[in-house]
Amino acid sequence: MSKLLIEGVSRIFAGVGGGQPVRALQPVDLAVAANDFITILGPSGCGKSTLLRIVAGLEAPSTGRVLLDGKAVTRPGPDRGMVFQSYTLFPWLTVAENIGFGLREQGKPERERNEIVASYVDLVGLKGFENHWPKQLSGGMQQRTAIARALANDPEILLLDEPFGALDNQTRGLMQELLLGIWERRKKTVLFVTHDIEEAIFMASRVIVMSARPGRIKSDVPVDLPHPRHYTLKTSPEFSALKAQLTEDIRIEAMRTAQTQSA
Amino acid sequence: MLRPLHPVQPGTRTVLGIAFFVLFVGFWAWITLGGHVNRIFLADPLSMLKDGWRLLVEDRFWLDILITIWRVFGGFVLASIVAVPIGIAMGAWKPVEAFLEPFVSFARYLPASAFIPLLILWAGIGEFEKLLVIFVGSVFQIILIVAVKVGATRRDLVEAAYTLGATDNGIVKRVIMPANAPEIAETLRLVLGWAWTYVIVAELIGSSSGIGYMIINSQSRLATGQIIFGIIVIGLIGLLSDFAFKALNRWLFPWSLA
Numbered sequence: 001m002s003k004l005l006i007e008g009v010s011r012i013f014a015g016v017g018g019g020q021p022v023r024a025l026q027p028v029d030l031a032v033a034a035n036d037f038i039t040i041l042g043p044s045g046c047g048k049s050t051l052l053r054i055v056a057g058l059e060a061p062s063t064g065r066v067l068l069d070g071k072a073v074t075r076p077g078p079d080r081g082m083v084f085q086s087y088t089l090f091p092w093l094t095v096a097e098n099i100g101f102g103l104r105e106q107g108k109p110e111r112e113r114n115e116i117v118a119s120y121v122d123l124v125g126l127k128g129f130e131n132h133w134p135k136q137l138s139g140g141m142q143q144r145t146a147i148a149r150a151l152a153n154d155p156e157i158l159l160l161d162e163p164f165g166a167l168d169n170q171t172r173g174l175m176q177e178l179l180l181g182i183w184e185r186r187k188k189t190v191l192f193v194t195h196d197i198e199e200a201i202f203m204a205s206r207v208i209v210m211s212a213r214p215g216r217i218k219s220d221v222p223v224d225l226p227h228p229r230h231y232t233l234k235t236s237p238e239f240s241a242l243k244a245q246l247t248e249d250i251r252i253e254a255m256r257t258a259q260t261q262s263a
Numbered sequence: 264m265l266r267p268l269h270p271v272q273p274g275t276r277t278v279l280g281i282a283f284f285v286l287f288v289g290f291w292a293w294i295t296l297g298g299h300v301n302r303i304f305l306a307d308p309l310s311m312l313k314d315g316w317r318l319l320v321e322d323r324f325w326l327d328i329l330i331t332i333w334r335v336f337g338g339f340v341l342a343s344i345v346a347v348p349i350g351i352a353m354g355a356w357k358p359v360e361a362f363l364e365p366f367v368s369f370a371r372y373l374p375a376s377a378f379i380p381l382l383i384l385w386a387g388i389g390e391f392e393k394l395l396v397i398f399v400g401s402v403f404q405i406i407l408i409v410a411v412k413v414g415a416t417r418r419d420l421v422e423a424a425y426t427l428g429a430t431d432n433g434i435v436k437r438v439i440m441p442a443n444a445p446e447i448a449e450t451l452r453l454v455l456g457w458a459w460t461y462v463i464v465a466e467l468i469g470s471s472s473g474i475g476y477m478i479i480n481s482q483s484r485l486a487t488g489q490i491i492f493g494i495i496v497i498g499l500i501g502l503l504s505d506f507a508f509k510a511l512n513r514w515l516f517p518w519s520l521a
Contacts, residue, residue: 058426090442102428133518
C-alpha cells in the first residue's frame with residue numbers, strides 16, 4: 001500500500017480584483033511508496049510548491065484529496081515534517097530549543113526531549129552550537145537545524161520545499177550529501193521539491209517532472225543509481241544520461257513558461 | 264568628503280553629538296548674556312542653573328520631580344497592562360480586530376488633554392485623575408501599534424510551527440508572543456516618551472505639585488529660569504528612562520540583536 005496518495009489534487013487561485021481565476025495546478029495523481037525519496041522537479045511557478053503545501057496541509061486543494069497512511073489530510077500536523085526554502089528557525093530559541101520545539105508542543109517530558117534533541121544535533125553535525133541563536137549561524141547551519149527540527153518529531157513523511165535554494169553551490173552540495181546520508185541510514189519517506197536538475201537526480205529514487213503552469217505531472221523517471229551515493233556520482237555516465245534527458249524535458253517547459261509570460 | 268550612508272567613527276559620533284549641545288547653549292548664552300533679548304522673556308543659562316539649584320535646595324523641587332515620575336510610570340504601567348493583551352488579541356484574532364479596530368482608531372485621535380475637565384469631574388483633582396490622563400493618552404496608541412506589529416507576524420514562522428504540531432493556542436503563546444516581544448517593548452519605549460508630554464499637561468490644570476505645577480506657577484512670577492530648568496529636568500529624565508528601557512530590552516531579548 002502506498003504511504004502517500006495524492007488523488008486528483010488541483011488548485012485554482014481566485015482572480016485578483018475581479019480578474020480571471022488562475023489555475024496553478026491541474027489535477028495531479030501520485031502514489032508514493034514508504035521510504036521512497038521522491039523529488040519533484042519543475043520550472044519556477046509550475047505549482048510544485050503549491051502541491052507540497054497541500055500535502056503539508058498549509059493550503060487546501062480546490063479538488064481532490066491527499067491521503068497519508070489512508071487518512072485524509074485536512075490541516076498541518078506533526079506527522080508531516082516540513083523544511084522551507086526561507087529560514088524559518090524561531091529566532092528567539094537556541095538551536096537546541098528549535099529542534100525540541102515540536103516535542104515540546106506535544107508535551108514530551110524534558111528529559112526525553114533533551115535526549116532526542118542531542119541525538120539530532122549530532123545527526124546534522126551541530127555539536128557545540130546547541131546554545132547559539134539562529135542569527136549566529138550560517139545559512140547552511142540554519143537549514144541543518146531546520147532539518148533536525150522536522151526530523152525530531154519522527155514524522156511519517158518529510159516535505160522539503162527547495163530547502164537548499166538560498167545556499168551557495170558548495171554548501172548546497174554538502175547539504176545534499178548530508179540529507180541523503182541521513183535518509184540512507186534512517187529510511188524515511190521524503191518529498192523534495194527543487195528546480196535544480198542535478199539535485200533532483202542525485203537525491204531521488206524517483207524524479208517527478210512537472211510541466212509549466214498550470215502544473216501537471218509530465219513524466220515520472222525512476223533513478224536506479226546505487227546507494228550510498230557519493231558526490232562523484234554526479235560525473236558518471238549514467239548520471240549524465242539522466243541529466244541530459246531531464247534537461248530536455250525541463251527546457252521545453254521553461255520555454256513554454258517564457259512564452260506565456262511574454263504573450 | 265561626505266559619502267551617503269557611510270558610517271561615522273564612534274569617537275567622532277560622540278564629539279559631534281556633544282558639539283551641538285555646546286553650540287546650542289553657546290547661542291543661548293550669547294543672546295541672553297549679550298543683551299540681545301529681554302531677560303524678562305528668557306533667562307540666561309547661568310541664572311537658570313542658579314534658579315534650579317535654589318528650587319532643589321529651598322523649595323524641595325525634588326519632591327515634585329518624584330511625584331511627576333510616579334504619575335508617568337503609574338499611568339503608563341496601567342495603560343500597558345490593559346493595552347498589550349488587547350493589542351495582541353486584536354493582532355492574533357481577526358474578528359477581535361474587526362470588532363475593536365474602528366473604535367480604537369477613532370479613540371486614538373481624542374486628545375488626552377481635552378479629557379482633563381471631564382476626568383476632573385469624574386475623579387477629582389487627586390492622583391487618580393493624573394494617572395487617568397496618562398492612561399487615556401497612552402492606552403489607544405499602545406493597543407493599535409501592538410495590534411499592527413502582531414498582525415505582521417512572519418507567516419512562515421507560524422506555518423513552520425503548525426507543521427511541527429503546534430495548536431492554535433500554542434501558536435499564540437509560543438510563536439506570536441515571543442516573536443513580537445521585542446517590538447512590543449520598543450513600542451512601549453516610544454509611548455513612554457509621549458506619556459511625558461501628557462503628564463505636564465495634566466499638571467498644568469488642577470494640580471498643586473509636580474514639575475508641570477512648578478512651571479505654571481513660575482509663569483505668573485515671570486521666573487523663566489525656573490521654567491527652563493523644569494523643562495530641562497523633564498528632558499533629562501526622559502533621556503535616562505529611554506536609556507534604561509533600551510538596556511532592559513537588550514538584556515531581555517539578546518536573540519534579536521546578536
